Amino acid sequence: MKKYDYLIVGAGLFGAVFAHEATKKGKTCLVIDKRGHIGGNIYTEEVEGIQVHRYGAHIFHTSRKDVWEYINQFAEFNHFVNSPIAVYKDELYNLPFNMNTFHQLWGVKTPAQAKAKIQEQIARMHITHPKNLEEQALALVGQDVYEKLIEGYTRKQWGRECKDLPSFIIKRLPLRYTYDNNYFKDPYQGIPKGGYTRIIKKMLEGVQVCLNTDFFANKKELMDQAEKVLFTGMIDEFYDYCYGELEYRSLRFETETLEMGNYQGNAVVNYTDYEVPYTRIIEHKHFEFGTQPKTVITREYPAAWEKGREPYYPVNDPKNSELFDKYERKALEEKKVLFGGRLGMYRYMDMDQVIEEALAMAETELAYEEE
Ligand code: FDA
Numbered sequence: 001m002k003k004y005d006y007l008i009v010g011a012g013l014f015g016a017v018f019a020h021e022a023t024k025k026g027k028t029c030l031v032i033d034k035r036g037h038i039g040g041n042i043y044t045e046e047v048e049g050i051q052v053h054r055y056g057a058h059i060f061h062t063s064r065k066d067v068w069e070y071i072n073q074f075a076e077f078n079h080f081v082n083s084p085i086a087v088y089k090d091e092l093y094n095l096p097f098n099m100n101t102f103h104q105l106w107g108v109k110t111p112a113q114a115k116a117k118i119q120e121q122i123a124r125m126h127i128t129h130p131k132n133l134e135e136q137a138l139a140l141v142g143q144d145v146y147e148k149l150i151e152g153y154t155r156k157q158w159g160r161e162c163k164d165l166p167s168f169i170i171k172r173l174p175l176r177y178t179y180d181n182n183y184f185k186d187p188y189q190g191i192p193k194g195g196y197t198r199i200i201k202k203m204l205e206g207v208q209v210c211l212n213t214d215f216f217a218n219k220k221e222l223m224d225q226a227e228k229v230l231f232t233g234m235i236d237e238f239y240d241y242c243y244g245e246l247e248y249r250s251l252r253f254e255t256e257t258l259e260m261g262n263y264q265g266n267a268v269v270n271y272t273d274y275e276v277p278y279t280r281i282i283e284h285k286h287f288e289f290g291t292q293p294k295t296v297i298t299r300e301y302p303a304a305w306e307k308g309r310e311p312y313y314p315v316n317d318p319k320n321s322e323l324f325d326k327y328e329r330k331a332l333e334e335k336k337v338l339f340g341g342r343l344g345m346y347r348y349m350d351m352d353q354v355i356e357e358a359l360a361m362a363e364t365e366l367a368y369e370e371e
Helices: 013-024 065-072 099-106 111-125 131-142 143-158 196-201 220-225 282-290 318-332 350-368
Strands: 004-009 029-031 044-047 050-053 060-062 085-086 093-094 188-190 208-210 228-231 248-258 266-271 281-282 295-304 335-337
Touching: 004 013, 013 029, 013 196, 013 350, 050 282, 050 295, 060 065, 060 350, 065 350, 085 143, 085 208, 093 099, 099 111, 111 131, 111 143, 131 143, 131 282, 143 295, 196 266, 220 266, 281 282, 282 295
Parallel strands: 004 029, 004 228, 029 208, 085 266, 228 335
Antiparallel strands: 044 050, 060 188, 085 093, 248 295, 266 281, 281 295
């Protein structure tokens, strides 16, 4: 008999949910992570009494009542609503694109006036079959919204001109004809009081966790200790890149503590102008309505990905999707290894989707194990 029922590679949200469910069912789990902390990318740490989102702004939102109830077992959530601001040169706009934005752009006051303005701009473009992202965006929202709020931001994010990006990246660009700055449409939204790390800590209560432990440094010994493995790292790395490397976009974060109580008056401010090198500034205290004397801000810079850098966003274009299919087919043949999470499944997922997927995997896997 092996020492553990499950070796779980990755102490992020996916690994933690699975470990929690397996432990509840009486299974023994060893969770390892190559980082020096639990939580993966949702890790938060306290600085000056403020919960700092080390790997970018994380706002929990979901349309699923069961997922909301699940996460609420581990934390109390506040009533934070994400209402980002966009800065374009010396102009300021509300996001997502809504009546406030349209009023700020053109002085229009009614939905009919806003619709007429946008339709007039779209019609002027004469784009019937968008060939690239620029044409797609112009055909959906017209010139002003595109030029001031989409073009520079998207170019920075992808490191390429919008003309050179495929149109499928933007399938739809919701335009909201109400005065509503709530970014998410989901009925459940908030920030966990005291940060996300606490949630993961609670999920991992009673589970053995080894940090600063890279799976690949001791793959065989680690695998030999467990009946089964859940791997939430990069699937191509697991297979030693046998079919080639999957591509990602990366990010760079610059965090600063400032000797002032309030820097920008909002948790998230996007910089949509190409000339500003970062895409957004996060002021962490505003996620929790903080009143601390100091403040902590993070500038988020898009970055090209290369081995050794943190892979943030999978590039789900046809080339990478085809490559991932090959790895996925190989993964399906595994008897002992399961793949999960954003890197194991090579898919961008919000936290609620991660919970949903991890619970589904736990349900299938643990029911099967019980038979
Ligand atoms: P995650 O990457 O968190 O965990 C995987 C873990 O495996 C990592 O800790 C890693 O160190 C470890 N690992 C990898 N390889 C290993 C190895 N070889 N050996 C040991 N350990 C290894 N979602 C949302 O709902 N609202 C939001 O506002 C945001 N915001 C947001 C901003 C940014 C900038 C990004 C990139 C993403 C978001 N998200 C989000 C998405 C959210 O971050 C995501 O859903 C979860 O963090 C994914 O959890 P996972 O466990 O899948 O991966």
